[in-house]
Structures are given as structure tokens and as C-alpha cells.
Amino acid sequence: MTNVSWTIAAAFLAAALPDIGLAHGEHHAGTPRDGTAEARNQPAAPAASAANERWRAGHFPNVPLLTHEGRTVRFYDDLLKGKRVVINVIYTECTDECPLMSARLAQVQKLLGESVGKAIFFHSISIDPERDTPAVLKAYREKFGAGPGWLFLTGNKEDITRVQKKLGLWSRTDAYDPDGHLASLMIGNEPNGQWMRQSAVDDPRFLATKISTFLAGWKNQRDVPRESYAQARPIEGLDAGSYLFRTRCAACHTIGNGDAVGPDLLGVTSIRERSWLARYIKTPDKVLAEKDPVATVLFAKYRGVRMPNLGLGDGDVQALIRYLEAQTAASRQAQLKDPAVR
């Protein structure tokens, strides 16, 4: 990324930080300003001490959680204190955004390499602790190829809700958001009290750069050679289908580079009927629930990872199918010219 855009990003960040504090205040039951039962039972608020400041030690509940390996850890002492972290909330039965987030984070982990587990720690906390036992979480993280330094955690439901609220990863449940989770990451540098919220489903390279740069306090930007926009390559592939594919599908699928979390989609437009494809891409959960034979075989073959329902509109789905068709045709052309190319 060029220096100019980093400067813009830094300005955004500066503007975003107080926002995080606000969003977080809104969501919090139990802080003295919001008049909840917990707040009313408190004596007058103690004078702010460093330990009690927002996003500092006293802010986070030190509740016990269980890792996917069955180890008991304390949320603040073991998972946050002195660490740089990336935290999200998921549940394994989730059929929309969570599988995309998990696949995306697995890509980000690969890009960040060995620093995960040493300088940066990933924590994915289940909001369905009854179902998500350590064993279930262990199987789930293996499906997505999560590496060392990335814990999946479960625990007591109330404790987890408190953690969610304190992290700003909680939302009210309603008809539109029945499970109350957000497709966001909280990226935190606990020692210096800086936190930022970030969409969990951005481009993986962008996410990896943003995470490492934010957590290094933007310091590793100093030595970046300065380039001008005049040297930028023209941006290609900005049509809707290609954009949707990169942001919503490429964490799990390739077109012509082999199976990933999900099947290689090269040629899928030739082997499946268009109406089936459209329905499947839009509502794979429904198609599977109806025991559609193709969906059932695919589900079994891909070791139980679900193709998520990403809430796409009909126009998005058609753009994606056109993109899959065009990519398949382009690859056939390449093959005709040079049979060695797949």
C-alpha cells in the first residue's frame, strides 16, 4: 500500500477510535452510566484509575473459559494481558457469516506466518457454548486449518455475554439478527490500550497488513519506500461478479486452482443447471435441508463444512454465475492455446 493511503488509513483510525468507545458504551450493561440494575446497585463510581479505564485491565472480566483442548484459562490474565490479539465470536452451527470469517482468518493466519502464536494471538469465542464443547470446537478449527496461536473458546453463557459486551462484539437479537453476533474482529494491543473494530471478511492481504501494522503501532510503516499513485497499476476486475467472488467466496473456493475448504468451481456452470446453481448460491442451507441429492453428497464430501448462506440478492447471484462462466471460458481458451495449462 502506498504511503498516501496509509496516511488516509491512519487518519481514519484516529477518527474511528473514539467511535469504538461510543459503540461500546452503548452496548454495555453494567457500566455506571446506563442505569441498569447492576449499575444501580453499585456505590458511586470510583475515581478512574489506570486499571479501571476503558479497554484497560479493570475493564475486561477475568472469567474462566475453556479452550478447544479442554484447558481452563482466564479471559484477562491468560488471553489478553500483555498481548496483541485478534478476537471474534462464532458458533459452529452458524450457516451465514461465521464460516466465511473462519476461512478468512485462516488465510490471514497463513499470511501473518509465525508471528501468530508469538507476537499476535487469535481468539475465537463461541456464543453457543452449550453445543460448542471443546471437542466440537477442536473438530471445527481443524476443518478450517487453523494453526497454532489460534484458540477456540467456550465457557459459561453469561460469562461469554459479558465478554462480548465488553469487547463491543455483542448486539441485540431481533428478527433480523436472531443470533446476535457480528461479523467483526476486535484487534487489540492490550499493553497500550488501543483497540479497533474491523470487518472480518475483507480481503485477506488487506486484513493481514492492517492487523500487523495496527498492532505494531504503525511503526513498521516508516521504512516503506514512498511511491506515487502515478506508478500504480490500473485496477482490473472491478466488475460486480469478480468483486463479490473475491470478498465473499475466495476464502473457501478457487476457480481452477484445486479444492480449498470448498470445491474448485472451475466448470461448475457446465455441470449444474443454472437454476439449481442460483438457488444453491443464494440459499444453500435450504437446498441442503430439503435433502437435495447433490447438496447432500457435496456436504458429506467436504467434511461437514457448510456452504454458507451469505444473504446475497438475486442480482449478486447472477453476477457471480456470469463471473464463474467467464472464468471457466477463459481457462478453456488458455487450455486450447497451451494444453499444459489447466
Ligand code: HEC
Ligand atoms: C466458508 C466457506 C465457503 C464460502 C465462503 C463459500 N462457499 Fe461455496 N461451498 C463451500 C463448501 C464447503 C461447499 C461444499 C458443500 C457443503 O459442504 O455445503 C460449497 C459448495 C459450493 C457450490 C457447489 C459446487 C458444486 O459442485 O455444485 C457452489 C456453486 C458454491 N459453493 C459457490 C459459492 C459462491 C459463489 C460463494 C460466494 C458467494 C461461496 N460458494 C462461498 C464453502 C464455502
